[in-house]
Amino acid sequence: MKAIVLGMGLQGKAVIHDLESSTLITEIFAADLFATDKSLLEADEYLIEKGYSKTKAIKLDVSMEKELAETIAKRDIDIIICMLPIQLALKAASAAIESGIPFVSSNYTYDLIVLDDAAKEKNTIILPEMGLDPGIDLVLGRLAMDELDVVHGINSYGGGIPAPECADTSPIKYKISWIFDRVLDVYVREARFIKNGQLHVVPGNEIFKEENIHEIEFSGIGAVEAYLNGDSERYVKIFGFGKELLEMGRYALRWPGHSKFWRTMVDLGLLDDNPIKINETDISPRDFLAKCLTPKLQYTNDEKDVALLRVEAWGIKDNKKVKVIYDLIDYRDLETGLFAMNRTVGFTASIGALMILSGKITQAGVLSPVRHVPPHEFIKEVEARGMRVDYKIEAMD
DSSP states (O other): OEEEEEOOSHHHHHHHHHHHTOTTOSEEEEEEOOOSHHHHHHHHHHHHHTTOSSEEEEEOOTTOHHHHHHHHHHHTOOEEEEOSOHHHHHHHHHHHHHHTOOEEESSOSTTGGGGHHHHHHTTOEEEOOOBTTTBHHHHHHHHHHHTOSEEEEEEEEEEEEEOGGGGGGSTTSOOOSSOHHHHHHHTTOOEEEEETTEEEEEOGGGTTSGGGEEEEEETTTEEEEEEEOSBSTHHHHHHTOOTTOOEEEEEEEEOTTHHHHHHHHHHTTTTOOSOEEETTEEEOHHHHHHHHHGGGGOOOTTOOEEEEEEEEEEEEETTEEEEEEEEEEEEOOTTTOOOHHHIIIIIHHHHHHHHHHTTSOOOOEEOOHHHHSOHHHHHHHHHHTTOEEEEEEEEOO
């Protein structure tokens, strides 16, 4: 079978690495804009250096749906795995539906859900949210809720940070394993969570306030800081929770002190997105900050990041109050160079694609990892790729 991977950035490279080892896949096309002949040549050299025998780099403008559809037909593609921003993912998913082939991405479902009717009409699978969070956390959430007779609360935590041994090589104990301007964007994104059965909304410029921060601990890592991250309310319906649910939140993880630093930056206006004029040039404070800090927050070749994920659900099981906890920990693979964030996102998308191609996911429409990904088999695939998943259930007072 033939796969096309859209986007040859860090996440796309992780997808390619995983697909290369699959017996289901015979050919992989790594598609990107490749603005110059030199960049295309560098992509080819990267593939040769890694010893990838199934993959060929091709130049493709995904914003041109017709060009993508023609490429799908010409190359006889069986599945699309998209590692591009949502604006391009929408175009790629539309082309997939028109071509009648499945589509997998790590993007949130928000915008893609509008394609649900069209996907069902064309009997096409669209599987978004196949990354770390959202992605692995949603499958673990499904497993946790299935342990309980009644769910009273569920929280998920996820993030990528420098491994403990190299955290102090950065003045802010943070280094870049994700596109930094997107990181800064979500640092001022509104957060929505459930507490005491009620919806609470925190404006984007307040998520780093002290009252919105708490710490949790991971074995072998220590204490990390959790701050509100995105919209948990939309997952209430996706999980099928009822009125018994009293608490639900989504949190990002960083080393302690991160929130205090970035709250100062927010208060100073350095994450504002409105351009200001500097020497006759319009630039936003956020763009300036991203450009300035990006080269200073890079990992060296011998430094590791660590991806952390926790899902905890609590409620009633056999008439007793219990809490179910799933933890995932993954580190950068120095041999391949892939960061833990690349692995947990890219490998997850690859697993989703392979499950579709092998007939383990068959329902048409815009799907959700919560309801449509076989959870136990998925976790076995995650663990087979070297990611550690720990589970425990404990009594509550």
